[in-house]
Amino acid sequence: MKQMLFSVVAGLTLSLATSAAHAGSDAVVVEDAWARASIGTSRPGAAYMEIRNTGDETVTVTGLVTDLAKMPEIHRTSTDDRGVSSMAPAGEVEIAPEATVALEPGGLHAMLMQxxxxxxxxxxxxxxxxxxxxxxxxxEIPIRSISARGPED
Ligand SMILES: [Cu+2]
Structure with a gap:
């Protein structure tokens, strides 16, 4: 009896693990990543990409890590009604099921500070x-020219 119970539990665990393979962050696909070359290291760099959630549950990006920059952070650029643009940390970024969040010039971007x-x-x-x-x-993010405006430049 004990033996049978164990195999039922093992089977259940296995099926849960299988269905989780394409849920949450495992269902995230990143496309068209690119960055612009920098002149040196005194000013921050930026990287852009499309982050697609192919799963059926909301995922949340909580942070970035790279050995290229000590302080990588997702920022949001916004332009006020006088045309003045500024940027601020975006905090956590939620991506709904089947949705794509674009990091692109003038919007959300991966700021590479330090x-x-x-x-x-x-x-x-x-x-x-x-x-x-x-x-x-x-x-893996390819570095385009210093005047690049998109992943194809
Ligand atoms: Cu920024």
Whole structure:
């Protein structure tokens, strides 16, 4: 009897693990990541990408980690009614099921403060997105030219 109970429990655990494979941050896909080259390290860099939630539950980005910058943070640029733009930390970023959040010039972006080395065109760096469910998504980000405006430049 004890033996049978164990196998039922084991089977249940297995099926839960299988269904969780495409839920939460495991269901996150990052596309079109790019960054602009920097002149040096005195000013912060920025990176852009599309973060798509292919799952059926909301996911929350809680932070960023990269060895390129000591203080990577998601910022939001906003423009007031006089046309003056400013930016501030965006805090946690929620992505609804089937939704895509774009990090793009003039909007949300990954701000790379305290650069540890210059961002050189043609090189790439890795950036890890941290999620509230404990998951991490690592993205390799190609560095485009200093005048790039999108992932194809
Ligand atoms: Cu910023």
């Amino acid at each position: 650069l540890q080395r210059p961002m050189k065109e043609g090189e790439s760096f890795s950036l890890t997105l941290l999620f509230s469910d404990g998951g991490e998504v690592r993205v």
